[in-house]
Each structure stands twice: as structure tokens, then as C-alpha cells.
Amino acid sequence: MTTLPEYNFAYLDEQTKRMIRRAILKAIAIPGYQVPFAAREMPMPYGWGTGGVQVTASILGPDDVLKVIDQGADDTTNAVSIRAFFAKVARVATTTKTTEATIIQTRHRIPETPLSGGQIIVYQVPIPEPLRFLEPRETETRVMHGLEEYGIVQVKLYEDIARHGHIATTYAYPVKVEGRYVMDPSPIPKFDNPKMHRSPALQLFGAGREKRIYALPPFTDVVSLDFEDHPFTVQRFSARCALCDAANVYLDEVVTDDRGGRMFVCSDTDHCETRRAEGHRGAGLPQLGQDALEAAE
Amino acid sequence: MTAVFEGGFAEPVFGAQSAFRLLMDAMANPGRVVDLGAGVRGPAPLDNAAATVLAALADYDTPVWFEDEAAGDAAAWLGFHTGATRVFDPSACVFAVLSAGSNVQGWAVLPTGTSSYPDRSATLILPVGGFEGGMALALHGPGIESEVVLAPVGLPAGFFAAMDANRAAFPLGFDLLLVCGGHLAALPRTTRIAEV
Amino acid sequence: MYVAVKGGEAAITNAHRLMADRRRGDRDVPALTVEQIIGQLSLSVDRVMAEGSLYDPGLAAMAVRQARGDLIEAIFLLRAYRTTLPRFGNALPLDTAAMRIERRVSATYKDIPGGQLLGPTFDYTHRLIDPAMASDEPVAEPERRPDAADEACPRVSDILDGEGLIEPDMPDDAEPADLTREATSYPVGRDLRLQALARGDEGFLLALGYSTQRGYGRTHPFVGEIRIGMVDVEVEVPELGFAIRIGEVRVTECQMVSQFKGGAGVPPRFTRGYGLVFGQSERKAMAVSLVDRALRADEFDEQRTAPAQDEEFVLEHCDNVQATGFVEHLKLPHYVDFQAELDLLRTLRREAAEGRAFNEAAE
Numbered sequence: 001m002t003t004l005p006e007y008n009f010a011y012l013d014e015q016t017k018r019m020i021r022r023a024i025l026k027a028i029a030i031p032g033y034q035v036p037f038a039a040r041e042m043p044m045p046y047g048w049g050t051g052g053v054q055v056t057a058s059i060l061g062p063d064d065v066l067k068v069i070d071q072g073a074d075d076t077t078n079a080v081s082i083r084a085f086f087a088k089v090a091r092v093a094t095t096t097k098t099t100e101a102t103i104i105q106t107r108h109r110i111p112e113t114p115l116s117g118g119q120i121i122v123y124q125v126p127i128p129e130p131l132r133f134l135e136p137r138e139t140e141t142r143v144m145h146g147l148e149e150y151g152i153v154q155v156k157l158y159e160d161i162a163r164h165g166h167i168a169t170t171y172a173y174p175v176k177v178e179g180r181y182v183m184d185p186s187p188i189p190k191f192d193n194p195k196m197h198r199s200p201a202l203q204l205f206g207a208g209r210e211k212r213i214y215a216l217p218p219f220t221d222v223v224s225l226d227f228e229d230h231p232f233t234v235q236r237f238s239a240r241c242a243l244c245d246a247a248n249v250y251l252d253e254v255v256t257d258d259r260g261g262r263m264f265v266c267s268d269t270d271h272c273e274t275r276r277a278e279g280h281r282g283a284g285l286p287q288l289g290q291d292a293l294e295a296a297e
Numbered sequence: 298m299t300a301v302f303e304g305g306f307a308e309p310v311f312g313a314q315s316a317f318r319l320l321m322d323a324m325a326n327p328g329r330v331v332d333l334g335a336g337v338r339g340p341a342p343l344d345n346a347a348a349t350v351l352a353a354l355a356d357y358d359t360p361v362w363f364e365d366e367a368a369g370d371a372a373a374w375l376g377f378h379t380g381a382t383r384v385f386d387p388s389a390c391v392f393a394v395l396s397a398g399s400n401v402q403g404w405a406v407l408p409t410g411t412s413s414y415p416d417r418s419a420t421l422i423l424p425v426g427g428f429e430g431g432m433a434l435a436l437h438g439p440g441i442e443s444e445v446v447l448a449p450v451g452l453p454a455g456f457f458a459a460m461d462a463n464r465a466a467f468p469l470g471f472d473l474l475l476v477c478g479g480h481l482a483a484l485p486r487t488t489r490i491a492e493v
Numbered sequence: 494m495y496v497a498v499k500g501g502e503a504a505i506t507n508a509h510r511l512m513a514d515r516r517r518g519d520r521d522v523p524a525l526t527v528e529q530i531i532g533q534l535s536l537s538v539d540r541v542m543a544e545g546s547l548y549d550p551g552l553a554a555m556a557v558r559q560a561r562g563d564l565i566e567a568i569f570l571l572r573a574y575r576t577t578l579p580r581f582g583n584a585l586p587l588d589t590a591a592m593r594i595e596r597r598v599s600a601t602y603k604d605i606p607g608g609q610l611l612g613p614t615f616d617y618t619h620r621l622i623d624p625a626m627a628s629d630e631p632v633a634e635p636e637r638r639p640d641a642a643d644e645a646c647p648r649v650s651d652i653l654d655g656e657g658l659i660e661p662d663m664p665d666d667a668e669p670a671d672l673t674r675e676a677t678s679y680p681v682g683r684d685l686r687l688q689a690l691a692r693g694d695e696g697f698l699l700a701l702g703y704s705t706q707r708g709y710g711r712t713h714p715f716v717g718e719i720r721i722g723m724v725d726v727e728v729e730v731p732e733l734g735f736a737i738r739i740g741e742v743r744v745t746e747c748q749m750v751s752q753f754k755g756g757a758g759v760p761p762r763f764t765r766g767y768g769l770v771f772g773q774s775e776r777k778a779m780a781v782s783l784v785d786r787a788l789r790a791d792e793f794d795e796q797r798t799a800p801a802q803d804e805e806f807v808l809e810h811c812d813n814v815q816a817t818g819f820v821e822h823l824k825l826p827h828y829v830d831f832q833a834e835l836d837l838l839r840t841l842r843r844e845a846a847e848g849r850a851f852n853e854a855a856e
Contacts, residue, residue, distance in 0.1 A: 009310050013579065018356055021317050022391075025354075026416040028324045029472045029485035031439050035416045036676030041572040046818030048825065059321065061314045071829045078825055080501040108829045126819070137805055139679045146412030164841055170833035178439060178487070180468065189833040200442075202325045209815050211676050217325045217440035217487075235836050253832055267829055414678070 010057040011089040016040055020058040020213070024204060027215035032177030033145070034128050034212040042208065049082055050208030052105050052124035059120065059204075060086065060103065065093045067101035072109035072250065072267035079107070098270050108171075110192040112249045112271040115201035117218060123186040125207040128214065130174040130184040150182050153225060161230055170235070175222050182225070183214065191234045191250050196222040239264040244275035245282040301370065304338035305352055305378040312336060316353040323483040324472070328436040328445035330428050330482045339378075340370035346476035347394060347422045348374075355381035355392060362390035362407075364399055390419055393471075397424045401455035407471050415468040422474045426450035428482060433493035436484075446493060447482060449475055460490050516561050530554035539743070539772025540564055544813065545571025546673075546692045547578075548742045548771050565694075569814050585727045585736055589746045589769070590648060592722040596773075599649045600716040601750055607646030612721060613773075649718040650748045650765065659717075659750065659763040679805050686788055686808065690781045691770055693811030699776060701801040702783035710787045710799030714766060717750040721773050745774045749782035754793045764793060 008014065023037040042050040060066065066086055070079035074096040082105065083094050095101050098111040107124040115121060127133075131141045134152045144150065153174055160168040173190035177183050185196060186205060196203060196216060203216040216222060226232040237251045242263040249271060251264035265282075266272035306312030319331040339348035342365050355361060357380040363372060364387075371394070372383040384390055388406045410418035425431070431450035437443075463470045463486055470486030484490070517524065531538055531554045541553040545568045553571055560566035596612025599605055611617075653659040670685040677685070690698060705712055723743050727736040747768040755761035766786030768778035787801040800806055810816060 007577065009314075011577075013577070014310065014313065015356060017313070018354055019358070021321075022354055022359070023416070024321060025324050025420070025472070026418070028321065028440075029470075029487060030415055030468050031487065033415060033468060036414075036678065038672075038674050038676050040673075041569075041576045041814065043573045045569065045821060046815045047820075047822030048818060050818075059314075059318065061318060062311065071826045075501045076826050077501045077505055080505060084502070107825075108827070126822070138809075139805065142413040142678075146415075165844060166837065166841065168837065170837045171830040187827075187830050189829055191833070202321075209819055215325075219442045220439040235833060250829065251832075252828060253835070267832075 007089050009090055010060050012057045017058045020054055023213045024215065027213050028217050031216050031220050032181030032183040032214060034214045037211055037213050039208045039211040046209035047126060048078060049107060049124040051206030052122050053082060054208055055122045055204050055206035055213060056103060056105050060090055060092060064102045065095050065100055067095050067098060067104045069109065070107040073269040075269065096270050108187050109267060110188055110195045112268040115199055117200040119201040121201055121203050123205045125186045125205050128184055128207040128210050128212040130182050145181060153182060157225060167230065174225050176225060177216065178221050189235060189250060193224045237264060240282060241266045241272060242282040242284055244272045244280045246275055300340050301373045301377055306337060313353040316349050320350060323481055324485055326440045327438065327483055327485055327488040328447045330480050333479050333481055335479050339374045342368060342396060343371050344424050344476045345479040346481040350422060350474060351375055351392060352378055355379040357381060359391035360384040360389055361392045361394065362387045363394045364396045393419050393421045395421055395423045397451060399423060399453045401453050401459045404459050409466060409469040409471055419471045420474065421471050422476055425452065425475050425477050427477050428480065435491045435493050436488050438488045464489060525558055527551055527554045530557055536773060537564060539774050540695060541567045541571055543771040543774050543777060544568045544692055547571050547575045565813050565817050572814055582728060585729060587724045589724055592720055592724050594646055594720055594722040596721040597646060599718045601649060605649060607644055648748065653763060660765055687785060689808045689811060690784055694813035695777045697811050698780040698784055701807060702780035704799065705783050705787050705801050710802045712786045713752040714783060715750045717748040719747045719775060721745045743772055745770050745778040747778035747782045749786060751786045
């Protein structure tokens with residue numbers, strides 16, 4: 001029986017890295033277009049970030065500083081698991097600070113702190129095809145993208161307005177890239193869509209189970225689909241973060257008791273910690289005041 | 298013939314990774330000139346940058362076409378270091394190593410992808426005499442905040458028409474790498490090129 | 494008292510420790526050995542090798558043990574290990590005609606050259622739980638028949654082919670596709686379909702095969718032959734100029750004889766379904782052969798009306814490692830997107846309530 005192997009740097013073998021690197025370059029040359037790639041089985045399950053992990057593993061070098069977040073937080077279990085994976089197979093430096101990271105792998109959020117040139121954000125994507133739930137067949141959706149035939153998306157949005165008075169898509173909200181490809185931004189809340197438009201950072205998207213890679217070079221036009229009389233709008237929170245008092249950030253709703261008590265806190269934990277370190281304080285728990293919050297820290 | 302067996306990455310894993318990051322940076326920021334260094338050397342007609350790109354990305358899944366028919370040594374070097382095969386039919390290649398003063402009419406048969414799969418297209422490597430002092434090009438498009446100016450020396454006749462036609466065919470098209478010594482700049486198919 | 498949640502890392506470490514404890518179980522009970530699993534749970538090992546797409550009984554047994562008997566988890570372990578292995582080359586196609594047969598049956602003929610050999614099968618057992626399973630009763634050693642290596646066992650499909658009654662088996666020198674190395678784009682060839690089905694989930698393919706028998710894409714199947722046994726693995730060595738045997742694998746091969754079809758200038762003949770699977774995996778090989786035939790609908794001008802005939806549907810959903818990953822990922826935090834849905838839902842309900850209040854005020 002074979003002895004178990006020593007792993008190559010960042011786990012993937014060099015042939016796999018080359019294949020993924022070639023796909024990334026084509027993806028950058030064709031913004032918003034889904035490049036098929038021969039995704040490998042990874043040691044974490046499909047659907048749990050294998051696409052993002054393969055992209056990160058293919059670009060990562062020993063001098064990079066890696067941040068991994070899930071739902072905006074560094075400490076959610078899957079982010080912890082992926083960060084530990086890279087620490088083990090690449091011995092790469094890791095950080096929770098957005099400003100210190102050279103590569104940020106993310107699930108479902110874009111950090112509140114604007115990214116800068118030279119940073120790379122890698123999105124974990126479950127279903128890369130924006131038309132998938134309107135047309136399940138890949139054979140059909142390939143042709144639609146090829147011919148720029150996106151009528152079914154517009155029809156879906158229109159039907160939402162007719163039925164609900166609003167477009168009913170609140171996350172994974174489809175965007176048009178450089179006026180050509182309709183793209184799924186991954187299940188980020190539509191609140192985050194504007195951050196993708198003309199970002200100074202390079203944005204890479206990896207879908208492992210569906211075997212697709214796509215990309216947005218820096219300063220790429222990314223426009224959320226809408227109608228002239230129903231323009232795209234983002235979620236608005238009336239509350240501020242209970243811990244750091246931030247406004248105009250995406251908030252998590254936390255249920256604090258069984259009588260309907262709730263509070264809202266920053267989804268982006270690094271943003272929240274940074275603000276608190278700078279001295280900002282929120283209103284704290286609904287019933288308790290500032291003292292209880294400070295006592296707990 | 299030892300030149301065939303020499304000149305690959307001293308450290309294959311990290312050498313390929315750092316070369317790729319520079320190349321990705323160039324492709325994501327068209328017109329930016331990156332220095333791939335002198336770590337990888339191949340026989341003529343390969344500039345160091347061209348040799349580095351092929352050493353990092355080519356393998357037995359990527360047929361390579363040489364515009365220069367007398368590229369036997371380079372093809373042998375390529376085969377030894379990467380396992381990539383040389384093809385004599387340009388319409389079958391993934392990488393095209395062009396000659397300085399390339400015959401631009403010949404670019405018409407290079408793969409540009411299909412409507413459903415525009416990624417199944419070639420990457421062209423074109424040697425130039427330098428990145429400053431030649432015809433000034435104003436570059437716009439994804440990867441460029443407002444405008445980048447690049448002035449490559451020794452572009453072949455018909456270059457603008459070919460790049461214009463390539464841009465018009467978007468999303469189909471080829472993607473171009475300009476190389477000089479160890480330096481490289483990328484012109485993906487999305488870049489709009491105008492004379493200054 | 495609410496404190497920003499920390500401790501994900503500690504929670505994971507503790508969960509792993511608890512799992513290791515549960516996996517080992519009562520320390521006074523002897524631990525399972527790999528030999529026991531290979532020897533006495535061999536059909537579990539066979540399934541893990543087949544769907545893990547890697548022939549190594551020792552590793553598969555370790556995976557079964559590590560997975561606490563969860564076979565899809567074990568298959569996942571083996572697949573992930575497979576990814577790390579360098580690929581040296583390809584074997585020659587297995588020659589199942591030269592199989593050292595342990596079991597061989599045919600439903601299309603009463604008797605055939607080489608005979609019907611039942612082998613170690615559950616087929617005619619009475620499904621009564623045997624009290625002997627609760628202890629370690631001695632089991633008699635089997636009798637060995639004399640080596641039947643020179644007894645010819647021609648394939649039943651070859652017998653039919655000899656009379657021109659079945660579509661010929663067309664040898665093809667083209668390089669077979671490999672879905673583990675190339676991205677799939679539909680429609681695909683039969684080689685890639687068979688690869689996907691061989692790796693596919695037994696339960697899913699069993700259900701699809703069953704559906705074809707109940708009218709969802711009927712193919713009138715008969716088992717031409719099932720054979721199970723050891724087959725040599727040979728590799729061509731360029732420096733030597735000939736092939737050498739590097740080992741052997743146990744495989745199950747099912748040739749399904751299906752609905753006859755004719756065409757322009759071609760008299761009607763039986764058609765084929767084929768299944769080849771690692772190990773003694775008869776149910777799986779039969780299911781694969783039924784689905785294989787159903788997916789060949791275009792070749793026989795059959796209308797694709799049934800799920801088993803839908804190539805993209807079958808191939809995209811037959812991989813249980815992908816399936817379990819995506820189904821189970823629903824456990825991961827999704828609270829950011831859920832928050833977005835809550836926000837919209839509350840808005841819609843508020844607007845509906847305001848609309849009703851407005852209408853009531855207007856009355």
C-alpha cells in the first residue's frame with residue numbers, strides 16, 4: 001500500500017495550478033465570462049468553497065498575506081477551517097485586517113473597507129450561472145451568453161415588479177459587465193453590488209462544483225440590472241451597529257431574548273473591531289447600557 | 298545542445314508562481330510593464346520573458362506554434378522543460394510565439410474561440426525592441442483607470458488594423474503579450490488602442 | 494449578555510476530538526482492523542473504490558473506518574486522496590475476455606460455453622437474519638474446483654455478434670475523454686458518460702435504471718452476461734516496446750441486451766447497454782448498463798422524454814460527492830443573505846398592510 005504523500009505547496013499539484021492559471025488569465029481577458037476548468041476534488045466538500053480555494057491556491061505565494069471571511073466575519077467556522085488549511089499547506093501569513101491582506105477569500109460579503117490596487121479578492125461561488133434558475137440547461141445558457149440574449153432575466157425582474165411591486169432578488173443580484181456579459185456576483189447581498197463597480201482591486205470568482213472561473217479586472221464597469229422606472233436600490237438599515245455605532249454598513253440581526261429583543265451589529269467583524277479600537281461605541285444591548293458592554297470586553 | 302536542458306526555473310514551484318503573479322498583474326492592468334527577470338533563459342528566438350511565460354504556463358495540454366520556422370532549438374527546449382508539443386498548424390495552438398516584424402496577415406488563422414467558448418483562444422507572444430520610444434499608444438478599457446500610454450518599438454506593419462479587428466470581434470479574440478528581454482506588457486482583447 | 498462571537502477555532506478542535514472519541518467507541522471493545530474491513534465488509538470496500546474511482550482496498554478500508562461506516566464520506570476521502578496522486582500514464586484497455594471468472598451468469602441463454610457460474614452471490618439466499626451473525630460460528634472452507642483457466646468463456650454478446658444479431662462492438666483507437674482532467678461541455682461522448690456513470694452514486698443510478706423498467710424510457714433489457722473476476726492491468730512501456738502486467742483488479746462487467754433497432758440499410762439488431770465497475774458491484778453495473786442504453790437515445794432515433802434519457806440531468810447529478818457537498822452546504826451560515834430576504838419580506842408585508850389600511854380608510 002502506498003504511503004500517504006507530502007503535499008505540494010498550497011496542496012494543488014503544479015499541473016493543476018497551470019491549468020487554473022491559464023483559465024484565470026482568459027477570465028481576466030473576458031470580464032464576466034465563465035471559463036470552464038477541470039476542478040479537482042479538494043479535502044473540503046463541494047459547496048464549501050472548493051472553487052475559491054483552488055483559485056487562491058493557484059495564485060498564492062509565500063509572501064502573500066491571506067484573509068478569509070465568511071458572512072463578513074473571520075471567525076465563522078468555515079472561514080476558520082479554510083484559513084487553517086492554507087496555514088497548513090502553504091504556511092502563509094494570515095490576517096484578519098482587510099488593509100493588511102494581499103489576498104482576501106470571501107463567502108457572501110465584500111469588506112466594508114474599500115480595497116486598493118494590488119489587492120486580490122477571491123469570491124466563493126455556489127452557482128456561477130446567473131440564468132441557471134430560469135434555464136437549468138448549460139447547453140442553453142452557453143448559447144444565450146454567446147448571443148447576448150438576456151431576455152429571460154429582464155422578464156423575471158419585470159414579473160417580480162408585477163407581482164410584488166419590487167424586484168424580489170436581494171442577493172446574488174445579476175450585473176452586466178462592461179456592457180456585455182451578465183454575471184452572477186456570488187451570493188453577496190445586493191447591498192454590496194456597488195463595491196464591485198470600478199474597484200481598484202482584482203476580483204476573481206471560483207466555482208468548484210460547477211467548474212467555472214470568472215474575473216473582473218480593476219476599474220471594470222459593473223452595473224446591476226434594473227429598469228428606468230424601477231432603478232436598482234440597496235438595502236437600508238435604520239439601525240446602527242450596537243457595538244461600534246457604524247452607519248451605512250451591512251448589519252447582522254442578533255436575537256437577544258425570547259421576547260423579541262434584537263440588536264444589530266456589523267457583519268464585517270474587522271471593520272467593527274477597527275472602529276471600536278478607534279474609540280467608536282454603539283448603543284450596546286437594548287436593555288443594558290454602555291457600562292455592561294465595556295465590562296464584557 | 299546543453300542549451301536545451303538548461304535555463305528552466307531554478308525553483309519550479311515558486312518560480313512559476315511568482316512569474317504567474319507578474320503575468321496576471323500585467324493582464325489585469327494592460328500596458329503595465331512588468332519585469333520577469335533573467336531567471337529563465339531559452340534558445341533564440343525566445344526572449345527571457347517569453348521563455349518564462351512558457352515555462353510557467355505551457356504543458357502537454359498546450360500546443361505551441363512558432364512563427365519562425367527555424368525554431369528547432371526553442372521547440373526542443375520547450376518540449377524538455379514543459380512537455381508542450383510544437384505544432385506547425387497555427388490554427389491548432391494555445392500559445393503563438395511570433396517573430397519580431399511578424400506577418401500580421403497570418404494572425405487571422407490563430408484561434409479566437411467560439412461564441413459559446415471565447416476562452417478557447419490563443420495567447421500571442423510578440424517581441425518588441427522596447428516599451429518606450431516607439432509609436433505612442435493610448436490604451437483604454439478594463440484594468441485601466443483612465444488612460445495608459447505605451448510606446449513599443451518595432452511593432453509590425455498592420456498592427457493597428459489587426460488589433461482593431463480583434464477588439465471588434467469581442468468576446469472572441471486573441472490576447473497579446475509584448476516581450477522585450479525580461480520585460481512584458483499585456484494587451485488583452487478588451488483593450489482599446491488608439492494612436493496618441 | 495451579548496459578546497461578539499469568537500471561538501470558532503476552539504469549537505472546531507473540540508468537535509474533532511469528540512468525533513475521534515465516538516469513532517473509536519467503547520475502549521473495552523476491540524478496534525476494527527483494516528484486514529477485518531477488507532475481508533468481512535468487502536462489498537463496502539468495493540463500493541468505496543468504485544465511486545472513489547481508485548482501486549486500493551487497504552486505503553478504501555481505512556476510509557470506511559475513518560468515516561465510521563458512512564460510505565459517501567469514505568468515497569469523498571478516497572477521491573480527495575486520488576487528487577494528490579501523480580499520473581504516470583494509462584493502462585491498456587482491460588481485457589475482460591481474459592478474466593479469471595468468479596461469477597458468470599446470463600439470462601438470455603439457458604446454458605452457454607463456460608457454464609453458468611453462480612459464484613458468491615446473495616441471489617438465492619432467503620433474506621432471514623441469521624442468528625449466527627451475532628457470534629463467530631465456524632464456517633466450512635469452500636471446495637476448490639480444478640483450475641478452469643483453459644475452459645473458454647466467450648462473451649454472450651460475442652455469441653450474438655457472431656450471428657449478426659447485435660450491434661457490433663466497434664473498436665476505437667481514439668483517446669478516451671477524462672472528466673477529471675477536462676471541463677465537461679455537453680453533449681458528451683459515450684466514453685465520458687460511462688466514466689461518469691462508473692463513478693456515479695449507486696442509489697441514484699439504481700433508481701434511474703429502475704425507472705426505465707417502469708416505462709420512463711423503456712429499453713426492453715435482458716442480461717446478456719454478468720461476469721465478475723480478476724483482470725490483469727497492463728501498461729505499455731515505451732523503452733521496452735511491449736506491455737507488462739503491473740497488477741490485477743476485480744471488476745464487474747454487465748452486458749445488457751436491449752431493444753432491437755434497425756435503420757436505413759441496416760437490418761434490425763439487438764442494441765447494447767454496458768456497465769463496468771470496480772469490485773463485486775453487480776447492482777451498480779446493471780444500473781449503469783440500463784442508464785447507458787437510455788442515454789444512447791439519439792443513436793437509435795429515440796425521443797428523449799424520460800429523466801434517464803436526459804444526459805445533462807443524469808451526469809450533473811450522479812456524482813454523490815458533489816451532491817452531498819452542495820446539499821450539506823446549506824448548514825453553513827447563510828445569515829447575511831437571510832437578512833436580505835427578511836428585509837424584503839418585511840417591506841412587502843408592511844406595504845401590503847399599508848395598502849389594506851389605505852383601502853379600509855377609503856371605504
